[in-house]
Amino acid sequence: MPGLITMDDLTNEEIISILDDAERLLPIAYGERYLPLLRGRILGNLFFEPSTRTRMSFETAMKRLGGDVINLGDVKNSSVVKGETLYDTIQMIDGYSDIIAMRHPRQGAAQYAADACKVPILNGGDGAGHHPTQTMLDLFTIRQAHGKLENLRVVLAGDLRYGRTAHSLSHALVRFGCKVIFASPKSLSMPTEIIADIVRQGGDVEETEDLLSEINQADVIYMTRIQKERFPDEDEYLKVADAYKLHARDLDDAKSEMIIMHPLPRVEEIHPSVDETRYARYFQQAFNGVVTRMSLMCWLLGVGVPGDVIAASEVIA
Numbered sequence: 001m002p003g004l005i006t007m008d009d010l011t012n013e014e015i016i017s018i019l020d021d022a023e024r025l026l027p028i029a030y031g032e033r034y035l036p037l038l039r040g041r042i043l044g045n046l047f048f049e050p051s052t053r054t055r056m057s058f059e060t061a062m063k064r065l066g067g068d069v070i071n072l073g074d075v076k077n078s079s080v081v082k083g084e085t086l087y088d089t090i091q092m093i094d095g096y097s098d099i100i101a102m103r104h105p106r107q108g109a110a111q112y113a114a115d116a117c118k119v120p121i122l123n124g125g126d127g128a129g130h131h132p133t134q135t136m137l138d139l140f141t142i143r144q145a146h147g148k149l150e151n152l153r154v155v156l157a158g159d160l161r162y163g164r165t166a167h168s169l170s171h172a173l174v175r176f177g178c179k180v181i182f183a184s185p186k187s188l189s190m191p192t193e194i195i196a197d198i199v200r201q202g203g204d205v206e207e208t209e210d211l212l213s214e215i216n217q218a219d220v221i222y223m224t225r226i227q228k229e230r231f232p233d234e235d236e237y238l239k240v241a242d243a244y245k246l247h248a249r250d251l252d253d254a255k256s257e258m259i260i261m262h263p264l265p266r267v268e269e270i271h272p273s274v275d276e277t278r279y280a281r282y283f284q285q286a287f288n289g290v291v292t293r294m295s296l297m298c299w300l301l302g303v304g305v306p307g308d309v310i311a312a313s314e315v316i317a
């Protein structure tokens with residue numbers, strides 16, 4: 001069944017059309033209007049790893065469009081602890097829902113699930129693999145700020161080795177002709193197979209360890225958390241835990257329209273002083289998860305988003 005496992009599942013035209021639909025759905029996401037496009041549909045939320053934003057924004061998106069949500073809930077309270085396989089769990093949820101959002105610690109698990117079930121799967125993160133629904137909200141946020149996706153200079157910083165958000169986003173950005181700079185400690189650099197893939201697509205990428213010297217030229221700085229849970233041992237994590245800490249005083253020479261993004265949760269990599277600057281976009285970015293996930297679910301379920309959402313929807317009193 002078609003789903004969204006990696007960004008390769010979408011053409012550039014499809015990406016733009018999904019972002020356009022998402023933009024029209026903003027009044028629904030704000031809760032100002034009601035439009036039950038997905039009434040009678042059930043989303044199965046299957047999160048085998050911790051999640052706040054991805055799980056809850058999927059849930060908000062479905063409910064704002066009049067649909068319902070079932071949750072696996074805490075894995076510790078599910079049959080997974082009795083030894084149920086992913087295959088068997090998927091078989092069940094496949095029968096209980098019309099579409100599934102899934103997160104799993106193992107890379108490749110989302111594709112495996114998609115092969116095993118009939119309803120569309122949205123990959124909400126598979127280990128250190130991919131996170132395409134995050135990329136869609138990232139692209140939405142970039143376009144909202146810059147009015148375009150093409151030919152921007154984007155710095156991806158932090159844990160590029162294990163960070164799945166950076167993997168999916170870098171693939172998408174080069175497809176729109178962005179210049180991508182990978183800023184990371186050597187031990188957390190972007191996997192060579194991803195760089196090779198990007199270069200094969202004609203992508204323009206550079207690598208550096210020096211984040212600060214990239215700030216003044218950047219259109220977007222995309223910070224990421226060091227993915228502690230993916231390190232084979234704690235000592236290795238401690239060596240790089242403090243690699244980057246962006247502070248408001250580092251931004252004096254930034255371009256005025258530059259934006260700072262982060263998929264969140266942040267740990268120490270963005271100092272709270274940055275929150276008060278004009279550059280901070282990470283909370284807006286997290287909100288944008290609702291509209292983009294609304295739009296993605298409509299697209300996968302074959303439900304058209306009306307051209308005039310305001311005319312089609314009801315005012316919420």
Ligand code: NCD
Pocket residue numbers: 053054125131134164165224225263264265
């Ligand atoms: C990210 C993830 O789970 O990959 N979070 C998210 O979905 N917003 C980033 C992270 O955990 O660091």
